[in-house]
């Protein structure tokens with residue numbers, strides 16, 4: 001047996017978010033443009049979800065394009081050059097290629113040479129999963145500066161005749177750079193999954209089922225289908241309302257932070273009523289700023305938390321250097337929460 005021992009890297013003692021960036025597509029879609037196809041109203045959508053409008057990407061604007069734009073902002077905000085990034089983690093469920101992943105393409109476009117680059121699929125919790133991985137990579141010594149991107153073009157996967165999803169989703173990208181820190185600035189992540197509920201938010205058909213449908217349609221001269229994301233709204237709503245506040249509380253406890261110590265609460269932007277219910281369950285003092293980006297952005301899945309963060313910092317709702325609790329939850333079902341120091 002060999003007596004040689006493996007050298008293992010040692011990383012930074014702590015990690016932090018160094019800068020965030022966001023990209024919102026130009027086209028604004030108000031509720032009124034969507035209601036006719038689903039027999040709904042602007043008032044119903046506002047009352048049941050808090051959504052007033054959302055952004056849709058242009059037809060030729062891709063997940064990669066949006067990710068690149070948000071990443072450039074995040075890298076500038078972090079005070080680094082793109083060449084200092086050595087890993088790119090891209091969270092998405094709407095990159096329309098089974099392979100390759102979007103992350104290596106984004107890395108190359110940014111001028112990042114030889115970066116570790118891969119996609120993760122953790123839906124609306126993707127960004128918080130990415131922050132957890134990035135933090136562990138920086139502390140474990142496998143990377144120094146990790147670019148974490150949450151990006152979605154959900155308009156490509158939305159059935160505009162589906163009453164439970166047509167008005168919910170939006171497009172956009174958010175990004176953050178995670179790097180070494182002298183002080184603790186990313187708390188322990190509380191995360192997990194429940195695959196028994198996978199059907200509550202899911203792409204309608206698998207690509208292989210669709211291939212068979214398309215073959216049948218070709219033979220009969222029928223129309224080709226396209227798989228939208230479906231959601232059992234009430235089941236997801238109940239899971240989020242009753243299951244996610246305890247996860248958020250555990251993230252606070254794990255970091256040794258009390259709700260009243262927070263400078264911002266940045267939950268996934270899924271439904272304003274879910275956000276309000278979490279505030280109540282966490283007994284969050286009323287003066288603590290809460291992300292409510294959903295009103296103008298709707299649910300952008302992996303992009304929702306970094307977009308909301310970027311907005312709160314840009315508009316001065318949350319202080320640079322403040323303590324924020326962030327929690328993502330969605331298809332899988334999966335969730336992840338952590339306390340972070342805002343850049």
Ligand SMILES: CC(C)(COP(=O)(O)OP(=O)(O)OC[C@H]1O[C@@H](n2cnc3c(N)ncnc32)[C@H](O)[C@@H]1OP(=O)(O)O)[C@@H](O)C(=O)NCCC(=O)NCCS
Nearest residue numbers: 039040041044048124163164233234236237240270271330
């Ligand atoms: C989708 C969602 C907004 C629907 O709201 P809801 O209050 O659960 O709606 P329900 O399905 O219970 O329907 C309530 C009523 O509104 C009606 N309704 C449903 N969709 C409607 C629509 N788009 N417009 C108008 N009325 C609608 C229903 O017919 C029902 O009418 P009734 O009371 O006369 O029977 C909500 O379930 C939700 O936000 N779910 C969670 C989404 C989420 O968190 N996703 C995150 C993971 S990514």
